[in-house]
Amino acid sequence: MEVVMRYAPSTQCVHAGREDFADLGVHAPPVDLSTTYPVHDLDAGTASFDALVGGAAHAGNPIYARLHNPTVARVEQAIARLEQAEACVAFSSGMAGLSALLLAVRQHGGHMLAVRPMYGTADHLLSSGLLGIECEFVTVDQIASRIRPDTALVLVETPANPTLALIDIEAVVAAAGSVPVAVDSTFATPILQQPLALGARYVLHSATKFLGGHGDVIAGVIACAEADAKALRQIRAATGALLHPWAAYLLHRGLPTLALRVERAEANAETLVQRLLQHPAVAAVHYPGLNDPRDAALCKRQMRGRGCLIALELLGGQAGAAAVMRAVQLITPAVSLGSVDTLIQHPAGLTHRVLDAETRERTGITPGMLRLSVGIEAVDDLWADLAQALNAAIATELPLKAAA
Ligand SMILES: *Cc1c(COP(=O)(O)O)cnc(C)c1O
Numbered sequence: 490m491e492v493v494m495r496y497a498p499s500t501q502c503v504h505a506g507r508e509d510f511a512d513l514g515v516h517a518p519p520v521d522l523s524t525t526y527p528v529h530d531l532d533a534g535t536a537s538f539d540a541l542v543g544g545a546a547h548a549g550n551p552i553y554a555r556l557h558n559p560t561v562a563r564v565e566q567a568i569a570r571l572e573q574a575e576a577c578v579a580f581s582s583g584m585a586g587l588s589a590l591l592l593a594v595r596q597h598g599g600h601m602l603a604v605r606p607m608y609g610t611a612d613h614l615l616s617s618g619l620l621g622i623e624c625e626f627v628t629v630d631q632i633a634s635r636i637r638p639d640t641a642l643v644l645v646e647t648p649a650n651p652t653l654a655l656i657d658i659e660a661v662v663a664a665a666g667s668v669p670v671a672v673d674s675t676f677a678t679p680i681l682q683q684p685l686a687l688g689a690r691y692v693l694h695s696a697t698k699f700l701g702g703h704g705d706v707i708a709g710v711i712a713c714a715e716a717d718a719k720a721l722r723q724i725r726a727a728t729g730a731l732l733h734p735w736a737a738y739l740l741h742r743g744l745p746t747l748a749l750r751v752e753r754a755e756a757n758a759e760t761l762v763q764r765l766l767q768h769p770a771v772a773a774v775h776y777p778g779l780n781d782p783r784d785a786a787l788c789k790r791q792m793r794g795r796g797c798l799i800a801l802e803l804l805g806g807q808a809g810a811a812a813v814m815r816a817v818q819l820i821t822p823a824v825s826l827g828s829v830d831t832l833i834q835h836p837a838g839l840t841h842r843v844l845d846a847e848t849r850e851r852t853g854i855t856p857g858m859l860r861l862s863v864g865i866e867a868v869d870d871l872w873a874d875l876a877q878a879l880n881a882a883i884a885t886e887l888p889l890k891a892a893a
Pocket of ligand 1: 583646696
């Protein structure tokens with residue numbers, strides 16, 4: 490383990506969770522699809538059962554696949570390495586992971602704080618109070634004064650979905666005091682940002698996005714200290730929100746190229762931002778550190794790069810955004826992000842639809858906003874497609890203007 494920790498992140502991506510391959514005599518992770526495991530020694534089996542139900546990372550016998558799966562444990566170990574965490578717990582989706590976290594901290598108090606904007610469904614889960622925890626939405630400046638004796642968690646997402654607003658993780662940790670801070674770091678990936686090193690207690694990823702990276706697996710992970718992971722595993726064993734071993738295999742299959750994908754997509758994004766700023770159909774471009782000098786300084790301090798997501802606002806508003814969605818040919822008009830291919834979507838109409846219109850407005854999710862998840866294609870091909878789609882948006886507006 491100590492030897493492995495010395496390697497650079499791009500090397501970790503390739504080798505983490507594969508350290509025992511030479512001993513096993515394999516070159517790809519074995520997939521264990523068993524739902525149950527033979528128990529010939531009942532005393533040992535009972536001890537394993539007790540350990541796993543209690544949240545142990547592994548036991549002599551996995552007993553039953555809802556309690557433990559070696560293929561899932563392997564990718565958890567890999568992602569823990571990438572986040573430089575003691576442990577990682579994988580779930581059937583990012584939302585399943587967030588739900589488990591809320592249930593785990595709920596035992597310490599029924600109140601939490603969160604900063605908007607964040608992923609639409611996460612916002613919806615928190616504001617609905619569905620899991621019995623009352624969530625107050627606050628600004629970073631309000632955190633310290635809104636902490637109560639029963640505040641069990643502070644949750645932030647940075648960069649935020651979909652506006653790419655940045656939150657100062659160290660400032661949040663300082664304001665939260667002894668209350669644990671969870672950071673949804675999905676947009677940044679472990680390559681660009683490591684919240685645990687900045688004092689966060691939990692880092693969450695929708696592994697559906699960059700970690701999987703190929704648009705073919707839904708998964709969620711939480712990296713944290715072993716004691717916190719134990720509580721999360723107890724909840725996973727009890728509620729059944731486990732990651733299927735095939736999905737775990739696919740997730741692990743995506744990791745070796747993570748650093749490479751992020752570097753390439755980010756370089757593409759940097760170029761596209763510059764070109765978008767020049768295009769007559771575009772009213773505004775949002776990208777970490779682009780519009781606000783304070784964000785730029787924070788970005789330098791907190792992240793290793795600005796990432797692969799861009800939000801743009803069309804001069805033509807909702808109609809302009811719809812025209813771009815209709816016109817793209819190479820770029821896929823679809824929700825989700827972090828895939829090898831470039832995706833574009835309309836937050837107000839899709840991912841952030843569940844928020845009420847007033848909240849969307851207040852958090853900067855405008856009708857003319859599109860979110861672009863930049864992939865690894867050749868940037869000139871991406872720009873050619875984007876430029877023709879933006880031109881199509883202008884063309885759709887002209888008859889409207891003429892009629893008005
Ligand atoms: C997609 C996403 C989620 C939810 O993850 P799922 O895997 O879709 O359940 C949470 N947070 C962010 C930032 C996301 O982009």
